[in-house]
Amino acid sequence: MNNLISIIMPAYNAQPWIEEGIENIIRQSYRNWELIIINDGSTDHTLEICEKYQASDSRIKVFSQANQGPSAARNMGLSKIQGEYFIMIDADDLLPENALGCYIEAAEKYHADTVIAGYCMINANTGKQSKFCFEYEIDFIVEKDVNTSIMEKLISAGLMASNWNKLYRSTLKHIRFQENLSVNEDVLYSVSSIFESKKVVIIPQILYVYKIQNHSSVSLRFHQELPIALDALNKKFLAGRTKGLRLGIARWLMNYLHIYFRMVCINDNSRFEKIKYIKEGIKSDVFQSYGTLQIADTNARKIAVVLLRLHLYGLYIAIMKRKGKGGI
Numbered sequence: 001m002n003n004l005i006s007i008i009m010p011a012y013n014a015q016p017w018i019e020e021g022i023e024n025i026i027r028q029s030y031r032n033w034e035l036i037i038i039n040d041g042s043t044d045h046t047l048e049i050c051e052k053y054q055a056s057d058s059r060i061k062v063f064s065q066a067n068q069g070p071s072a073a074r075n076m077g078l079s080k081i082q083g084e085y086f087i088m089i090d091a092d093d094l095l096p097e098n099a100l101g102c103y104i105e106a107a108e109k110y111h112a113d114t115v116i117a118g119y120c121m122i123n124a125n126t127g128k129q130s131k132f133c134f135e136y137e138i139d140f141i142v143e144k145d146v147n148t149s150i151m152e153k154l155i156s157a158g159l160m161a162s163n164w165n166k167l168y169r170s171t172l173k174h175i176r177f178q179e180n181l182s183v184n185e186d187v188l189y190s191v192s193s194i195f196e197s198k199k200v201v202i203i204p205q206i207l208y209v210y211k212i213q214n215h216s217s218v219s220l221r222f223h224q225e226l227p228i229a230l231d232a233l234n235k236k237f238l239a240g241r242t243k244g245l246r247l248g249i250a251r252w253l254m255n256y257l258h259i260y261f262r263m264v265c266i267n268d269n270s271r272f273e274k275i276k277y278i279k280e281g282i283k284s285d286v287f288q289s290y291g292t293l294q295i296a297d298t299n300a301r302k303i304a305v306v307l308l309r310l311h312l313y314g315l316y317i318a319i320m321k322r323k324g325k326g327g328i
Contacts (some may be wrong), residue, residue: 001108005033005100005167006086008077010070012040014091015049021091022053022060030100035060036077037091041067046091071177071185078173087167092211099207103167106203110139113197115167116159117207124211131206132158139201142194151194152248154202162186165208168193184229184256191236224277226260227284234286244289251297254290257281258301261308265320275313282308 007025011018025035037054039047039062050062065076074088085107089095099117106115118133134157140150154160163186172193177185194200223229230253237245244250264277281287291309296302307316 001104002032003085003104003108004083005030005104006077006081006083006170007033007035008074008081008086008088009035009037009091010040010073010077011037011042011046011050011091012067012070012073013042013044014046015042015044017092018046018049021089021094022050024094025089026057027097028095028100029097030104033059033100034082036080037062038073038077039064040069040073041065069179069182071179071181075176075179078176081170081173084170085167086170086173088164089208090164090210093164094209094211096207096209102203102205102207106137106201107167107169110199110201112139112199112201113169113172114193114200116154116200116202117165117167117205118159118203119165119208119210120206121210121212132161133206134159134202134204137201137203139199141199142197149246150202152246155252156248159202160187160190162210163190163193164210166190166193169197172196178232181225181229181232183223183226184233188229188233188236191233195236195239223260224280227257227281227286230256230260230286231284234289247295250290251295253286254295255297255301257284257286257291258304261304261316262320265317271314271317274317278308278313278316 009021014021022035022037025033037050037060039050041064047062047064050060054060054062061080063076063080065073077088078086085104087100087103103115103117106112118131121130121132122128138150159165175189175192175196177189181188234245234253237249245253260281261278264274264281267274269277282291287308291305293302293305296305304316307319
């Protein structure tokens with residue numbers, strides 16, 4: 001078992017943590033890897049640090065492009081991989097030292113195209129940790145309609161939040177990120193990869209450490225294109241189906257939209273802009289299909305659905321602003 005694993009690492013102004021990230025890969029107990037770093041137009045010393053490591057370790061390969069965002073950087077990385085398998089890692093995150101070995105072992109054991117592992121989320125400021133994983137190992141053949149109870153369980157367990165807790169066979173390297181999206185593009189990639197896999201295995205090991213420390217992270221900002229991204233996800237799930245989504249998947253999509261509406265209300269935009277964004281969100285396929293009392297999973301979100309369906313935007317915004325970040 002000596003398959004080459006390609007590791008794609010986008011890096012933009014990652015000077016504070018890129019060295020730790022590279023050293024973390026070097027310490028992996030599984031040695032047959034290549035680290036593909038895409039310098040996405042950094043203006044600090046990121047490139048210099050990466051080139052220093054490239055000069056001392058032939059497994060490390062550095063490429064640069066003008067700043068285009070993480071999706072474009074990952075797409076460049078996908079075009080460079082040489083391995084039989086590949087994973088993705090953010091420059092400020094870490095892998096346990098046995099991560100690559102665990103991934104390969106599971107992929108080879110089940111002849112899987114996608115391996116999904118657990119991950120740990122750490123707030124670098126507060127030290128708070130949250131773990132997301134299955135309690136057991138399970139493999140499944142991907143049917144044409146992957147809107148299954150297993151997918152519902154993956155979503156419920158938080159394992160579809162991104163692509164960085166997954167190993168992919170290189171037969172999937174043709175799939176690309178949608179560069180016009182700056183939010184949920186990684187979730188859409190994960191779903192697309194599962195759709196194109198023949199076999200998937202879910203393992204209980206925690207193989208990724210996601211550190212919340214980069215305050216310029218796109219995940220911490222308001223994104224007006226989130227409803228567009230959710231509609232793309234909805235379309236992907238519905239492809240080839242004659243019936244609607246399973247409840248857990250529909251609720252997952254709608255809850256993302258509730259979070260979007262909350263961000264609209266608490267950001268610094270004018271009242272006019274807030275209402276404009278809410279109206280655009282309501283027009284989305286996700287809200288039109290799943291913005292119902294039956295889908296809402298809390299009383300607060302049931303109230304939100306009623307207010308939004310009745311177009312009581314001013315009252316909705318006022319309630320959300322009073323509740324602040326803990327809103328509906």
